[in-house]
Amino acid sequence: MIPDALLQYLRQKLGIKIQQTRPLSGGSINQAARVTLSDDATTYFLKWNHSADPEMFLKEEKGLNLLASAETPLRIPRVFETGATEEGTGFLIQEFVREGASQPHSAEHFGKALATLHQHRDQQFGLDHDNYIGRLPQSNCRHEEWLDFFIAERIEPQLRMATDASRIGSETVSHFESMFSQLPAIFPIEPPSLLHGDLWGGNYFYDQGGEATIFDPAVYYGHREMELAFTHLFGGFPSAFYRGYEAQYPLEAGFSERIPIYNLYPLLVHTNLFGGSYARQVEAMVQKF
Known part of the structure; x- marks a missing residue:
């Protein structure tokens, strides 16, 4: 009402x-x-x-x-x-966009279209203003290097929020600090790409022509692998989506091994929004560092 x-x-x-x-x-x-x-x-x-x-x-x-x-x-x-x-x-x-159904071309076209979005770039990672992911503030202070942005603007604010609420313990924080020291050898060098920022299965549908409609963004210029990793969370997207993306804008080798690191950010966000099992997923991911 x-x-x-x-x-x-x-x-x-x-x-x-x-x-x-x-x-x-x-x-x-x-x-x-x-x-x-x-x-x-x-x-x-x-x-x-x-x-x-x-x-x-x-x-x-x-x-x-x-x-x-x-x-x-x-x-x-x-x-x-x-x-x-x-x-x-x-x-x-x-x-108001009327939702349609997936057609044979839909997922592949979606992947190619997202790759086209990621080819829109900026000089720095971040944005000229802060915004939100869900209802949580999202800091977008600009950085020259992706590693600095990922740690300072993505992981650390959410990690502080989770520890302040006693959802994440000190041992897990130590694992994060160990991970940070290893990231320079893990992340490939990429230019800042325009990202939707919150792209999971609940933030898109196909219109009546079978083309992808995206909404509820948390926009910034970031590493495009961050966005692709997010699409693998909560069930993933159709395989044709990833084939379309790779045909348009191939990813660096080893991406699948980096997915869990990128997804620490949305999982920390969900820890702070909903608690519960999300904190356990975060802890399990960082224990290897």
Whole structure:
């Protein structure tokens, strides 16, 4: 149910009059609905959050716009409005994309399109602003070297958060410190690539033409292997996706051995969001260092 205060804000402040609503799954953080406007029967996707920082949706809009500016074959939903009510309920209104089904070409096209996105580069790793991954702050301070960025802006903030909450112990922290010293010989040298930043199975679908639509980004310029590793988490993507990517932009040898290291970041994020078994997965991954 869309809060009355949000409906009133949309109507009075923005002149948006909603005729019909249909609740949708907004994930574990936000609430969402498909809304139809009274004026012209246009359908949009609306999501909102009572407790998160209202800036979260503004940063999401900036991320979607940056992805769209790369002009890849990926479909990026257009954002029409972001804001917050006086009570602090943040919201985002974007294009409603009808979900379709995977077609024979879909996964391979998706892989090639993501490779095209990763060929959009910057001079440094990071971004000109911080944003969020889920509801957690994500620091994007710029660095010349990927190793420095990965440690200082990805692993260490999440590791501190987890240890402060007693979800990760001192022995595991020692394993991380040992891992850091070994990373220069592990990570291949790559230029900063434009990344979606939170690309797992819940943040994409195929539209009615069978082409990939991506959303809910945590954008930054990073090592493209970070993104590919993330796609292997939580079940992975279809094999045709990886074949398409490799055909467009081949990976360095040994990538499969590096996947667990990259995925320490999303697993730490999930440790801080949900606790439980995610902390045990982190501990198991770093024990070999």
